[in-house]
Amino acid sequence: MKKLILWLALAGLASCTPGGYHLTNRTASRIGVDSVTAPADASVARFLTPYRQGLEKTMSEVLTRSTARIEKGQPDGPLNDILTDALLQQATQRYGKPIDCSHLNYGGIRNNLPEGNITTGSIFEVMPFDNQLVVLTLTGTMLQQLLDHFANGNKLVVGGMRATIHDGKVQSVTFANGRTLQPTETYTIVTSDYIADGGDSANFLKNAVKRETLNYLMRDALIDYFRQQGKSGQPLMPTSDGRISLN
Structure with missing residues (x-):
């Protein structure tokens, strides 16, 4: 008592x-x-x-099903991949224009997803914070700084790209849309308002070329994504595609 x-x-x-x-x-x-x-x-x-x-x-609504637990991991994991892919897809739909990549704070992933039914409550456990999705326009130099910042400690969680980490630095960046990382070009990245505001010591992001708030909670984006997946009638089969590797 x-x-x-x-x-x-x-x-x-x-x-x-x-x-x-x-x-x-x-x-x-x-x-x-x-x-x-x-x-x-x-x-x-x-x-x-x-x-x-x-x-x-509301919390017990079944959005979709999974054939196995979907867990986060370092430097990469099935949950890392599916969450960043989900945010990239939903943000692109809301933004109405292509977005080069997505980023998620590793520490912000608060739980894994279960085997079997994935409910609205499951998503709340993974993402309990009311963080908004923000699209930042960054120079290639700033994006490299962002990648290196989170690569230190193997906590880089991204969608829409593949990269290799060597001695805490990101190398060999390739985007799913075919672009390469060039210092003087600009790129769009969707992330949380927490990171965009300088969270996790990413204060340099306050100097982004442009910042646009989508008025879309990260958690709501994930709920929408998993609900869409459930409508396909096929369960999720969690895998990691190795988009982040160590060298």
Whole structure:
């Protein structure tokens, strides 16, 4: 049984003097608050019931199925790949123009996806934060800086490209759209507002050539993607395509 412990401090004050009030003594009492001393209010429980039932129904919606657990990994993993591919696809649809690549903060992936039914609740467990999708336009030099920054520690999670990491630096970058990484060219990348705002020490992204917010939560993009996958009637078969390799 969980208890909420409240400490009440009582202070005795002397009479008012020209110097003001002065603390003369202090006492404390410990009061345990639990289901015995503070039983649930039945009227409040009844009021919340339809909201709880609605939430449970939403969270239990089956979006698609998987033949195995989909797990994240370093330097690459099935969950890394499917999430960044999903964000790239959904962001491109919302943006209405091609986007070169996607990026996801490795530490922001909070759980794996289960074998069997993947529900809305499963996506909330993977992505519990209300982060928005942001499209950044970066020079090739800035994109290289971004890739190197997250490659350090093998935490680079990207979609729409393949790359090799050597001594914490990214080499041999190739994009799925056929482009190559050139310092003076510009590229579009979809990532979270957390990273775009300089999270994970990526402060250099505040100097992006252009920033565009899609008004689309990352979590909602993932829910939309997995719901679309479910409509195909075919279960997911998680694999890693080796887009990030070590040399």
